[in-house]
Amino acid sequence: MKIDFTTATFKDFENIPDYSIAQRAEYFYEFLDHMKERGHMTYRLENTSGSDALLNINIANQNKEYVSFVSSDYLGFTQHPKVKQAAIDGIEKYGTGTGASPLIGGYFDYHGALEKRISSFFGRNEDEVVLFTSGYNANSATLQILMQKEDIAILDMGVHASVHEGCAFTNKKTFPHNNLEALEQILRISEDKYRTKLVILDGIYSQEGDASRSSEIYDLVKKYNAYLMVDDAHGVGVLGETGRGALEDNGLLDKVDFITGTFSKTFGNLGGYVIANKKIASFLKFQSRQHIFSVTAPPSSLGIVKAIDLVDEEPFWKDKLWDNINYFKKGLNDLGLDTGITCSAIIPVKIGDQSKMWDIGRILIENGIYANPIMYPAVPRKDARIRMSVTARHEKEHLDKTLNVFDDINKKMHIAKK
Ligand code: PMP
Numbered sequence: 391m392k393i394d395f396t397t398a399t400f401k402d403f404e405n406i407p408d409y410s411i412a413q414r415a416e417y418f419y420e421f422l423d424h425m426k427e428r429g430h431m432t433y434r435l436e437n438t439s440g441s442d443a444l445l446n447i448n449i450a451n452q453n454k455e456y457v458s459f460v461s462s463d464y465l466g467f468t469q470h471p472k473v474k475q476a477a478i479d480g481i482e483k484y485g486t487g488t489g490a491s492p493l494i495g496g497y498f499d500y501h502g503a504l505e506k507r508i509s510s511f512f513g514r515n516e517d518e519v520v521l522f523t524s525g526y527n528a529n530s531a532t533l534q535i536l537m538q539k540e541d542i543a544i545l546d547m548g549v550h551a552s553v554h555e556g557c558a559f560t561n562k563k564t565f566p567h568n569n570l571e572a573l574e575q576i577l578r579i580s581e582d583k584y585r586t587k588l589v590i591l592d593g594i595y596s597q598e599g600d601a602s603r604s605s606e607i608y609d610l611v612k613k614y615n616a617y618l619m620v621d622d623a624h625g626v627g628v629l630g631e632t633g634r635g636a637l638e639d640n641g642l643l644d645k646v647d648f649i650t651g652t653f654s655k656t657f658g659n660l661g662g663y664v665i666a667n668k669k670i671a672s673f674l675k676f677q678s679r680q681h682i683f684s685v686t687a688p689p690s691s692l693g694i695v696k697a698i699d700l701v702d703e704e705p706f707w708k709d710k711l712w713d714n715i716n717y718f719k720k721g722l723n724d725l726g727l728d729t730g731i732t733c734s735a736i737i738p739v740k741i742g743d744q745s746k747m748w749d750i751g752r753i754l755i756e757n758g759i760y761a762n763p764i765m766y767p768a769v770p771r772k773d774a775r776i777r778m779s780v781t782a783r784h785e786k787e788h789l790d791k792t793l794n795v796f797d798d799i800n801k802k803m804h805i806a807k808k
Pocket residue numbers: 524525526527529550552592596621623624652653654660661662
């Protein structure tokens with residue numbers, strides 16, 4: 391078995407049928423060396439300062455400052471003094487951990503405060519939410535227990551990996567991204583065949599930054615008597631008049647059956663949540679294996695409660711974020727670069743060819759810019775891109791510096807599409 395290292399992705403090494411685990415690991419190690427030698431290893435770099443617009447990373451024992459576009463801390467709350475203080479207060483009061491999972495001693499009153507705060511943020515009641523250890527867990531755990539072999543999960547092709555993982559015990563069909571005709575066809579043929587039909591979307595798609603056609607999909611879901619789950623990890627705090635996310639924009643906050651999300655992006659921390667009706671929420675609390683057998687939300691999660699408050703108390707962060715998004719996107723487009731159909735803080739610079747993308751990732755690093763090259767399977771093989779996340783912590787000078795570097799790259803490598 392020979393893998394072409396110049397076109398390979400990490401995924402290609404996941405399983406090689408006639409290779410043992412040791413052989414696969416060794417072959418992958420060789421591939422990582424190949425990437426490092428070419429300066430293409432811009433993944434898993436060591437951050438030595440924090441999540442911010444300017445941060446330090448340590449590459450080959452050289453600790454330098456970079457302008458960063460790798461964080462989903464969209465409003466900059468990981469660095470907000472009030473959020474930090476609330477997290478510290480949580481630790482002062484309760485210690486650093488819970489010592490147990492929620493069912494067997496690890497459910498504290500601050501978990502209740504967090505449940506109350508996140509559910510009221512979405513206009514729901516505190517008994518309509520379940521906390522999980524991560525956003526990944528919230529999706530995979532919920533689907534794993536709710537969706538069984540009698541059911542079918544119908545996924546937009548762009549949904550997060552955690553949703554796919556959640557479908558391990560159920561039937562699964564995917565439809566091309568935002569393609570209503572294809573979705574309707576699956577709903578039609580599934581109508582009498584399955585006990586439960588659940589359609590799953592992202593509010594904002596994580597690699598393209600575009601929105602789901604959730605209003606039209608909601609109508610279809612109702613027509614075929616199905617359920618709708620929306621993971622709005624990247625929309626919350628960024629979209630909607632009051633920052634409630636993509637579902638607020640579409641008037642669907644009180645209509646969809648399940649809202650899932652994360653505390654790791656706009657809310658600057660760690661953890662996930664699922665909002666559902668109170669009986670399903672209760673079912674999840676006592677049936678979801680990940681909720682029963684895994685701890686949730688350490689005391690520093692009181693920082694999350696403050697971060698949620700700040701979405702309302704300090705709306706100017708969202709305004710600044712949008713000034714930055716609009717400025718940066720226009721700057722890239724003025725250079726002729728293709729940023730696709732994004733309508734969020736995720737701005738992909740489309741490159742296409744994977745090895746060209748890796749070269750660009752390296753040149754960005756060499757010029758003090760830290761951004762993620764994204765390859766298959768996160769995106770189709772010929773649709774490699776540099777994925778940039780803009781935050782409220784960026785200043786115009788950071789964005790200008792980055793635009794200048796892209797201008798130089800474009801002059802040398804002709805990446806403009808227009
Ligand atoms: N859903 C989406 C759409 C995401 O992009 C992510 C994070 N990449 C997750 C869920 C998982 O969230 P977490 O990092 O909190 O596990």
